[in-house]
Amino acid sequence: MYEPIRTKSVHTMAGTTTPDFPHRSREEELDIQLAGHLAALLAVTDELRALAPSADLDAAASRLAEQVARLRGGRPPARSSVAAAIHEPHTLALHQRAHALAGRALVVAASRADTAAAILAAQRMDAHAAAQAERREPVAAG
Template identity: 80%
Template sequence: MYEPIRTKSVHSTVDGPNPDFPHRSREEELDIQLAGHLAALLAVTDELRPLAPSADLDTAADRLTEQVTRLRGGRTPARASLTAPDSRANPAPLHQRAHALAGRALVVAASRADTAAAILAAERMDAHAAALETRELASR
């Protein structure tokens, strides 16, 4: 009724995976994903630093840089340069974005069992939630 498949699969062979096709382990994929989330969080942190200068954000940026560098095998992430803040800029959307990115990083770090990255992500989530709560209370 059906014609049999006559060509070999490009993804695998009878002997195993095709050596010409790039493969990564689950851990490598999670490392890449976690590094991406932390690098995005670093970018938002760098955007926040001129708007709401604090030692906490400076320390967080340094710790995020360390983690991304570790996950990328020694390659340091690109950093945003600090510019003069716009007096009309509202940091609340940046805190919301940072909170969401930290949450994503926490999920990946937990599935990867990366304690250092998970702790950092959880601390950043708490810090950005507190900043949002403070802004909300101040606007009342």
Template identity: 75%
Template sequence: MYEPIRTKSVHTTVAAPGGDFPHRSREEELDIQLAGHLAALLAVTDELRAVAGTPELDTAAAELAAQVARLRGGHAPARSTVADALHEPHVIALHQRAHALAGRALVVAASRADTAAAILAARRMEFHADATEPVAA
């Protein structure tokens, strides 16, 4: 009924040194993944800074940029420059997105035992969770 597979799977083939596809260690893969999550969080933080710039957001952006540069071997991350006027529901959505990204970064940072990135991600999660809570009247 089905035609048999005629080639070996790339997942079971052991490549010789200098093979045709790149190999990375688990740590390198986690570094790449963590840098991506932190860079995405930095982009959302830059958007929030454009709307409601606070000293805490400025500090967070600098810390995130430093962590991304560290994970990328000194290469500075691309920064967002948003100048659009945003309204309040959009700001809440940005905080929710930032909270989710910080959570993903925390999971990866914990997996690779990166204490500095884990602490930064946890602080960002707390900040964005507080920002989405309704203010008691």
């Protein structure tokens, strides 16, 4: 019923069977993506730690650094010690950004079936959602 394909695919390189550049597997690509999301979350966490130090943020930063190093083959992530000006709207924005980054990390971790990273990302989402709820002022009934 179907006619066999007689020509090479347009997606193969002309005249070669081995590509001139290395290819990464899907798992390697997901590792790179997850490490990037967790490293970005670590940077925001470090900034939050500088603005409002807490034991929870210290522990989270340590766990995030461990996960990034694991995903990058043992190479530790770059860390920043620079802090911006301290004020509430900035802190709220950082918590919002951290929540979004943790959500992205959770999606990728679930996609690659990385339980440790998924649990960490979910915990960070919960922590940043709670921090956002604390920072928002209640609306006065009137």
